[in-house]
Amino acid sequence: MLQAKNLSMRYEGKLALKNLSFTVAPGEIFCLLGQNGAGKTTTINIFLGLIEPTSGEALIGNSSIIKNKSSRSAIAYIPEIVQLYGNLSGLENLEFFSRLAGFVYSQEELASFLQCANLQEEAHKKRLSTYSKGMRQKVGIAIALAKNANYILMDEPTSGLDPKASVEFAKICKELSTNGVAILMATHDIFNAVNIGSKIGIMREGTLVHTTETSKISAQELQDLYIKTI
Numbered sequence: 118m119l120q121a122k123n124l125s126m127r128y129e130g131k132l133a134l135k136n137l138s139f140t141v142a143p144g145e146i147f148c149l150l151g152q153n154g155a156g157k158t159t160t161i162n163i164f165l166g167l168i169e170p171t172s173g174e175a176l177i178g179n180s181s182i183i184k185n186k187s188s189r190s191a192i193a194y195i196p197e198i199v200q201l202y203g204n205l206s207g208l209e210n211l212e213f214f215s216r217l218a219g220f221v222y223s224q225e226e227l228a229s230f231l232q233c234a235n236l237q238e239e240a241h242k243k244r245l246s247t248y249s250k251g252m253r254q255k256v257g258i259a260i261a262l263a264k265n266a267n268y269i270l271m272d273e274p275t276s277g278l279d280p281k282a283s284v285e286f287a288k289i290c291k292e293l294s295t296n297g298v299a300i301l302m303a304t305h306d307i308f309n310a311v312n313i314g315s316k317i318g319i320m321r322e323g324t325l326v327h328t329t330e331t332s333k334i335s336a337q338e339l340q341d342l343y344i345k346t347i
């Protein structure tokens with residue numbers, strides 16, 4: 118389980134997170150919504166161990182991200198634009214990043230991760246520089262699969278994806294969650310949040326002001342609640 122326990126974060130006098138607490142259990146997809154500056158990326162960056170909270174704790178299982186750096190190996194990260202090597206193919210990028218995480222796979226195994234991430238076979242050996250944003254993201258998902266990550270953090274993963282790519286992305290996220298992966302996703306996309314998430318949190322000025330299960334709310338109701346809240 119991912120757990121935020123009373124997280125606060127102060128940047129040069131500005132309080133960006135105020136006593137933020139939530140959990141993301143295995144199999145859950147928790148989508149964080151909120152205006153620009155609400156604190157979503159700060160939350161993700163704390164779980165990535167990139168910044169240290171001013172107070173409170175970010176836990177993976179029972180391990181503190183700060184105190185136990187090895188706990189980070191269970192995490193994969195999919196940013197808005199997945200950064201990969203443009204002159205390597207999808208397959209070569211996957212091989213490189215898997216090795217970096219300590220996993221050595223055969224070419225067949227690597228291809229099967231790309232297949233699970235829904236990257237069409239004819240693209241596997243093409244240079245990354247020829248890939249669309251959605252295709253890059255699929256390589257990012259394949260890397261998460263190859264790392265055997267129990268936790269995946271995502272920051273604006275659907276921004277700029279066309280509707281078909283978003284639907285495919287939602288499907289893969291749901292498959293991952295069915296396999297027990299816990300996903301924490303920051304997004305501005307209300308429709309995708311309802312579609313992908315199992316739980317939604319609305320943040321305002323560093324606090325979580327609403328948490329709801331997606332089964333209990335429609336996209337229209339969520340939009341109304343969001344507008345009322347922020």
Ligand SMILES: Nc1ncnc2c1ncn2[C@@H]1O[C@H](COP(=O)(O)OP(=O)(O)OP(=O)(O)O)[C@@H](O)[C@H]1O
Nearest residue numbers: 128129131133151152153154155156157158159160
């Ligand atoms: N490195 C930093 N130094 C100072 N202030 C920062 C820093 N990073 C973020 N902030 C401030 O912290 C607050 C939260 O920012 P954060 O990026 O977490 O918001 P967000 O919800 O992810 O926004 P967006 O939707 O625009 O990505 C903002 O007021 C921002 O200006």
